[in-house]
Amino acid sequence: MRFAVAHKVASYLMVGCAYVALIAGGGVQPLIALGGLVALIASWWWEPPLVKLEKWSLLWTIGSIVALVYTGMTAVLSADFLGVGAQFLVWLIVAKAFNRRAARDWQQMYLLAFLMLVAGSVLNPDVTYGLCFLGFVITSTWALTLFHLRREMEDNLLVKHAADRASERVEVRRILDSRRIVNTRFFVGTGALSFGVFLGAALVFLALPRVGIGFFLKGRGGLTLTGFSDGVKLGGHGLIKNDATVVMRVEIGSRWGGRDAPDIHWRGVAFDRYEHGQWSRLSTAPHTRQTLEESAARDRRFLLWDGPAVPSAAIDELQTQLVRQNIWLDPLDSDVLFGASTPRIVEYAHTVRPRKSLVERNDEIRLDHGNTVHYAVWSQLTPPTPEAMRASAGPLPAGYSVYLQLPPEITPRTRELARTITAGMTTHFEKAEAIKSWLINNLSYTLVLEDPRNQEPVDFFLFDRKKGHCEYFASAFAVLARAVGVPTRQVNGFLGGEWNEYQGYVAVRAGDAHSWDEVYFPRVGWVTFDPTPSASIDVLGRGSDGLRARIGRMLDTLR
Numbered sequence: 001m002r003f004a005v006a007h008k009v010a011s012y013l014m015v016g017c018a019y020v021a022l023i024a025g026g027g028v029q030p031l032i033a034l035g036g037l038v039a040l041i042a043s044w045w046w047e048p049p050l051v052k053l054e055k056w057s058l059l060w061t062i063g064s065i066v067a068l069v070y071t072g073m074t075a076v077l078s079a080d081f082l083g084v085g086a087q088f089l090v091w092l093i094v095a096k097a098f099n100r101r102a103a104r105d106w107q108q109m110y111l112l113a114f115l116m117l118v119a120g121s122v123l124n125p126d127v128t129y130g131l132c133f134l135g136f137v138i139t140s141t142w143a144l145t146l147f148h149l150r151r152e153m154e155d156n157l158l159v160k161h162a163a164d165r166a167s168e169r170v171e172v173r174r175i176l177d178s179r180r181i182v183n184t185r186f187f188v189g190t191g192a193l194s195f196g197v198f199l200g201a202a203l204v205f206l207a208l209p210r211v212g213i214g215f216f217l218k219g220r221g222g223l224t225l226t227g228f229s230d231g232v233k234l235g236g237h238g239l240i241k242n243d244a245t246v247v248m249r250v251e252i253g254s255r256w257g258g259r260d261a262p263d264i265h266w267r268g269v270a271f272d273r274y275e276h277g278q279w280s281r282l283s284t285a286p287h288t289r290q291t292l293e294e295s296a297a298r299d300r301r302f303l304l305w306d307g308p309a310v311p312s313a314a315i316d317e318l319q320t321q322l323v324r325q326n327i328w329l330d331p332l333d334s335d336v337l338f339g340a341s342t343p344r345i346v347e348y349a350h351t352v353r354p355r356k357s358l359v360e361r362n363d364e365i366r367l368d369h370g371n372t373v374h375y376a377v378w379s380q381l382t383p384p385t386p387e388a389m390r391a392s393a394g395p396l397p398a399g400y401s402v403y404l405q406l407p408p409e410i411t412p413r414t415r416e417l418a419r420t421i422t423a424g425m426t427t428h429f430e431k432a433e434a435i436k437s438w439l440i441n442n443l444s445y446t447l448v449l450e451d452p453r454n455q456e457p458v459d460f461f462l463f464d465r466k467k468g469h470c471e472y473f474a475s476a477f478a479v480l481a482r483a484v485g486v487p488t489r490q491v492n493g494f495l496g497g498e499w500n501e502y503q504g505y506v507a508v509r510a511g512d513a514h515s516w517d518e519v520y521f522p523r524v525g526w527v528t529f530d531p532t533p534s535a536s537i538d539v540l541g542r543g544s545d546g547l548r549a550r551i552g553r554m555l556d557t558l559r
Contacts, residue, residue: 006182007150010142011106012044015093017139018113018120021132025124027083028090036090043097053099060095067091086119103151110143125372127555134198141194142187149181228269228334228492232515233278234457234475242447243510246556248338248494250506251326256340256381257506259499264381265341265516265528266508268493269334270362274479275407277457279490285361286399292345300347303363305525319345322378329373337365338493338508339377341528348375362489363526384524389429394522396487403487403520410479411459418483428486432519432529435480439473439531442466470532474515477531487520491528502557 001009019040023033047053071088075081093112096105117136120129248266256264271279290309293300302315310318325340339346346365360366367373396403421438422431444467452460458479461472474490481488495514497506516530 001182003146003150003181007143007146008044010139010146011109012040014136014139014143015040015097015109015113017132017135018116019090019093021120021124021129021136022086022089022116024126024128024132025120025122027086027119027123029087032087032090036094039094040097043094043100046098047100053101057099060099064091064095082119082122086116086123089116089119103147106147110140110147113140133201134195137198137201138191138194141190141197145190146182228332228336231278231280232271232471232490232492234452234461234471245510246507247330247332247510248497248508249328249500249556250340250497250508251504252340252506253323256323257499257504259501261499263496264506265491265514265530266338266494266497266512267341267343267491268336268338269364270489270491270518272362272402272489273405274475274490276409277452279475281361282402283361284399285402286397287361288363289360298347298349301345301360301365303344303346303365305342305344305363315345319378321380323381325377325379327375327377329375331369331371335366335368337367337373337375337377339365340379340381341491341493342381342526343377343379345378346375347377348373383527384521386429388524389521389527390427392428392521392524396520396522400487400520403489404482404485406479406482409456410483411456414456414459414462414479415483417462418480421480422484428519428521431484431486432481432488435477436529436531439477439480440533443468443473443476443533445469445473445533470515473532474517474530477517477529481517481519489518489526491516491518495530498553500553500557502554507553507556 019037022028023036028036067088071084075084089112093109093116096109096112099105100109113136117133120132124132250266252264255261269281271281272285273280273282286304288304290302290304291300292302292312292315302310304310322344323340327338329337337346343363343365348367365377367375418435421434425431425434443461446467447469449469450465452465455464457472458476461468461476471490471492478488478490492513492515494508494512495516496512497508499505500507514532516528516532518526519529520526
């Protein structure tokens with residue numbers, strides 16, 4: 001291969017690896033990504049003597065100024081500095097590829113390629129980035145080595161021997177066209193050396209913790225999941241999709257880990273008000289957080305649930321009896337944090353602090369974060385005994401009347417059904433168990449939605465449709481329980497997950513999203529009740545032994 005062609009090929013491969021690393025993360029709009037790729041390929045032939053670059057310089061300069069102004073305005077308005085900046089990098093690399101005149105132009109292309117690689121490390125957390133990084137390491141070694149040789153030849157012949165420059169230009173062209181300078185051994189040898197460098201870098205990458213760049217991710221929405229915002233609306237039509245995207249990874253004790261471990265409810269948001277087929281959160285719901293520590297090292301919270309503030313010594317003693325989880329939560333379009341039900345203590349590093357105005361109600365854990373966040377939760381996973389729940393009695397704590405609220409549109413036949421199911425029962429536990437059993441045994445589960453139109457959604461589910469997804473089961477349970485005086489709230493989170501045997505964690509997927517209920521028992525507290533038929537819930541499964549599933553778990557470990 002001629003020296004000039006070898007240098008050009010290596011340079012374009014280097015830029016190509018960085019470009020794919022950037023666009024594969026989805027941070028660049030598809031049309032811009034595709035247009036940039038086509039333009040880069042076309043720029044291969046855009047050079048003298050086929051094109052006089054000077055004729056187009058003014059046009060490219062004007063285009064770059066317009067792109068800069070547009071980028072600045074868009075970044076300020078959207079606050080998506082990284083995404084908009086990545087698209088500007090696409091323009092810059094294309095503009096520079098179409099204006100390759102001298103050594104400094106190649107240098108600037110290399111710098112832009114490196115910046116794209118850096119931006120891709122944030123925008124593209126997938127395994128494709130690792131492959132692109134490997135390609136970049138190898139091709140950049142080729143490109144920079146050949147660039148250095150080319151610049152040395154041009155400097156020695158054109159600068160140091162300027163008196164006879166005309167003849168020296170001929171000599172430079174002869175050298176650039178030579179096939180004897182670069183051969184296969186050069187590419188194999190430098191490629192092997194670069195691969196060794198990559199392996200060393202990979203070990204450092206896996207050994208050292210990775211820190212999120214929250215500022216650059218400001219304004220970039222995370223994965224959108226319904227049910228974790230300020231409200232949940234029943235109704236609609238269509239088909240709920242099972243999304244296997246991993247949103248949370250949890251390290252937990254061996255008793256609760258493994259493929260045969262019991263499914264865990266990963267608690268997120270809780271709603272107390274139901275009206276017009278929609279669950280929402282009242283501002284009068286109890287404030288349920290006790291601050292234990294706010295220091296330079298960490299923030300630590302205790303969830304009060306139904307009790308008053310607790311002395312630190314008692315909390316430390318309680319913590320020894322709880323189950324700890326180390327959780328890595330990917331960005332979502334919500335500030336909620338999740339923990340195994342029932343979470344009691346949460347702790348996170350000082351690098352992520354909640355907003356000062358943040359108020360946590362209904363025993364939720366909330367943290368304003370824009371990047372993957374790592375935190376620890378201690379939970380009470382063993383529920384109270386049936387005997388304790390049957391024996392519970394006493395008045396509701398102040399503010400707990402919100403958990404008995406029912407709107408006037410709840411139909412008489414719905415209220416009558418609740419009384420019929422619980423006839424002759426006196427305790428809240430018996431009533432809750434009876435309602436749960438009736439829903440499981442008399443209604444069926446489906447992911448196909450049907451619009452109730454103008455009918456009250458719970459009434460439509462109970463008497464006409466008689467099948468629905470978990471939000472319908474949870475809503476029906478809460479309405480029926482409240483109709484007979486049992487304090488209840490609806491909870492949204494995740495159920496189960498896939499056990500990853502390679503690194504010992506539970507991978508919770510978007511498709512594991514689930515709704516259930518919590519019932520309040522005086523002197524016992526809130527207890528999880530899940531009225532959805534268990535045989536229908538775990539659609540994605542806990543993970544199979546198949547080769548494809550194993551490879552998927554290995555790749556998730558690398559992520």
